[in-house]
Amino acid sequence: MQAYLIRRTLQAIPLLLILSILLFLLVRAAPGGPLAQAERNPNISVVQLQQLRERLGLDQPLYVQYGKWMRAIVVDRDLGNSIKSNRPVAEMIGERVPNTLLLVGVAFGLTLLIAIPLGALSARHQYSWFDYTVTTLTFAGQSVPIYWLGLMAILLFYVWLDNPFSGGPLLPVGGMYSLGGKRTVGDLLWHMILPVGTLCLAWIAWYSRFFRASMVEVFNADYIRTARAKGLAEQRVTYVHALRNAIMPLVTMIALDLPTMFAGALFVETIFSWPGMGRLFWDAARGRDYPVLLGVILINAGLIVVANLIADLLYATIDPRVKYK
Amino acid sequence: MHNSVGERQAQSLRALTLRRFLRHRAALLSLAILALMVLSALVAPLSPYEPTAQNPANDLQPPSAIHWFGTDDLGRDVLTRVLYGGRISILVGLLATLLSTAIGVIVGALAGYFGGWLDNLLMRVTDAFLSLPTLFVLILISTMLREVPALSLSNSVAVVIIVIAVLSWMWPARLVRGAFLSLKEHEFVTAAHAVGVGHGRIMWQHILPNTVSLIIVQATLTIAFSIITESGLSYLGFGIQPPTPSWGNLLATAQAYALRAPWLMIFPGLMIFITTLAVNHIGDGLRDAFDPFSVR
Numbered sequence: 170m171q172a173y174l175i176r177r178t179l180q181a182i183p184l185l186l187i188l189s190i191l192l193f194l195l196v197r198a199a200p201g202g203p204l205a206q207a208e209r210n211p212n213i214s215v216v217q218l219q220q221l222r223e224r225l226g227l228d229q230p231l232y233v234q235y236g237k238w239m240r241a242i243v244v245d246r247d248l249g250n251s252i253k254s255n256r257p258v259a260e261m262i263g264e265r266v267p268n269t270l271l272l273v274g275v276a277f278g279l280t281l282l283i284a285i286p287l288g289a290l291s292a293r294h295q296y297s298w299f300d301y302t303v304t305t306l307t308f309a310g311q312s313v314p315i316y317w318l319g320l321m322a323i324l325l326f327y328v329w330l331d332n333p334f335s336g337g338p339l340l341p342v343g344g345m346y347s348l349g350g351k352r353t354v355g356d357l358l359w360h361m362i363l364p365v366g367t368l369c370l371a372w373i374a375w376y377s378r379f380f381r382a383s384m385v386e387v388f389n390a391d392y393i394r395t396a397r398a399k400g401l402a403e404q405r406v407t408y409v410h411a412l413r414n415a416i417m418p419l420v421t422m423i424a425l426d427l428p429t430m431f432a433g434a435l436f437v438e439t440i441f442s443w444p445g446m447g448r449l450f451w452d453a454a455r456g457r458d459y460p461v462l463l464g465v466i467l468i469n470a471g472l473i474v475v476a477n478l479i480a481d482l483l484y485a486t487i488d489p490r491v492k493y494k
Numbered sequence: 495m496h497n498s499v500g501e502r503q504a505q506s507l508r509a510l511t512l513r514r515f516l517r518h519r520a521a522l523l524s525l526a527i528l529a530l531m532v533l534s535a536l537v538a539p540l541s542p543y544e545p546t547a548q549n550p551a552n553d554l555q556p557p558s559a560i561h562w563f564g565t566d567d568l569g570r571d572v573l574t575r576v577l578y579g580g581r582i583s584i585l586v587g588l589l590a591t592l593l594s595t596a597i598g599v600i601v602g603a604l605a606g607y608f609g610g611w612l613d614n615l616l617m618r619v620t621d622a623f624l625s626l627p628t629l630f631v632l633i634l635i636s637t638m639l640r641e642v643p644a645l646s647l648s649n650s651v652a653v654v655i656i657v658i659a660v661l662s663w664m665w666p667a668r669l670v671r672g673a674f675l676s677l678k679e680h681e682f683v684t685a686a687h688a689v690g691v692g693h694g695r696i697m698w699q700h701i702l703p704n705t706v707s708l709i710i711v712q713a714t715l716t717i718a719f720s721i722i723t724e725s726g727l728s729y730l731g732f733g734i735q736p737p738t739p740s741w742g743n744l745l746a747t748a749q750a751y752a753l754r755a756p757w758l759m760i761f762p763g764l765m766i767f768i769t770t771l772a773v774n775h776i777g778d779g780l781r782d783a784f785d786p787f788s789v790r
Binding site: 183184187188191195308309311312313314315316317320321323324327328329425427428429431432435436439440450451454455457459462463465466469470473474477 | 760
């Protein structure tokens with residue numbers, strides 16, 4: 170067991186290495202790299218360009234640049250400075266992470282709270298009208314682009330529906346707090362309804378469908394037949410025996426799904442002006458602020474690798490059937 | 495002797511697959527809808543309006559008999575732009591899938607067939623690509639590529655196709671690798687080796703045809719992914735660049751006019767939704783049809 174845990178952890182190292190090389194090459198060797206803007210600027214002379222290249226260390230061999238880049242990230246936690254604001258990228262990201270975590274955390278918690286019972290009920294009453302409705306809706310939900318869902322939410326709750334008391338729009342569609350207002354928890358929650366709701370709708374479709382499939386598979390297992398044969402109530406079979414086993418594949422699914430979740434956050438933060446990492450990335454991309462773009466990607470990629478590692482380790486610990494070889 | 499079981503066995507696998515697909519009503523309906531989408535995109539030039547002809551005096555008109563989907567902020571006919579946008583969006587979806595599937599099949603086949611260090615290396619690279627936050631990297635690459643003067647803006651369609659393919663080949667690769675791993679142990683492969691057939695011929699002519707059904711079903715998923723990704727990227731401003739319309743960049747301008755012209759947000763998104771839904775249903779139907787254990 171311990172050997173497995175150690176080996177699995179060590180396996181993450183070559184992955185991180187390949188990943189970092191990929192990202193490094195992307196930025197340094199690809200066309201349109203760090204000097205593209207300067208090169209096109211007629212006010213910058215060839216000599217100045219050369220100085221800039223030396224100052225940024227771009228005249229050194231690639232592997233030296235890579236080594237320095239890695240050292241700065243790992244040892245100094247230095248992701249470079251923003252081209253636009255000249256602030257440290259690590260600091261800029263650090264400010265935004267809590268906002269993204271709040272949005273994604275609440276949305277994902279709600280998603281699981283709704284999707285698991287939905288999937289379980291659907292699987293238990295397979296081929297009933299309830300199952301049919303849920304399956305149809307979730308299939309449709311998987312085909313809706315999340316940004317259009319957000320736009321339709323704006324249309325419904327901001328443009329069409331009015332607040333019966335003030336006559337203004339029913340729900341706010343921008344930022345975390347009302348402009349000029351006090352930063353209260355109530356105001357925050359009020360602003361969270363639409364972004365969180367959009368993410369939830371999109372995610373529930375995927376997770377309830379996945380969980381339904383997972384439950385259906387478990388229902389065919391021998392131990393479920395045994396549980397039924399020994400006369401346990403169907404309730405107990407479903408919610409104790411089956412549910413616990415069906416939840417396990419969810420752990421892996423969540424880790425694998427992290428890139429999609431980050432993408433969802435980027436769209437929702439952009440649409441609803443939520444000051445998180447995704448919005449920071451979008452703003453930086455429009456300003457071609459490469460150090461910020463790369464910093465956000467590095468952090469996200471690192472999170473994905475770590476999440477997959479944790480999922481595997483967790484799976485090995487909670488599922489005694491996993492063989493540690 | 496005529497009994498139903500005998501008749502069923504007498505059918506070729508292809509006929510059986512086709513019959514099972516034809517019984518999947520949602521898939522058939524979806525096929526019809528998709529055909530309609532493609533057809534309407536093809537006949538877009540029949541529209542009396544030009545997709546990029548501006549008419550500021552006629553801006554933000556609500557849907558009417560003259561402009562079925564209304565007009566946008568520059569007085570352009572939205573229906574015409576949606577039809578032309580469909581050309582781009584569907585084209586990107588298909589070509590990106592073709593490229594992505596080609597890369598995936600080659601990587602997966604090599605890894606699964608030869609195994610060993612090659613498999614190890616290719617799968618680590620696949621894992622690395624799967625660990626990338628896809629959308630963020632898409633945005634980064636398309637921003638960078640657009641800074642290269644040699645690739646002019648008019649090439650943004652090619653840029654988007656390549657970028658989507660480069661970030662979606664991993665799923666077909668894993669699938670094909672798995673299929674090759676198990677198929678290469680079969681007798682027909684051993685027999686081919688025994689009579690001296692080369693590796694290349696065994697891979698592409700003996701094993702690959704057996705994985706076609708898997709690849710096709712995966713490709714439908716990739717088409718849906720590509721269409722949603724292209725429109726998302728274009729919506730954010732990093733995909734197809736205006737004035738060339740795509741379903742995604744039509745939505746991008748729409749948000750600013752949410753209050754004055756809400757119809758601008760509805761139609762392009764509806765097209766993305768319907769197309770993706772149809773493609774997913776077709777994929778579902780194909781999966782059932784190809785499944786030898788399906789009861790349909």
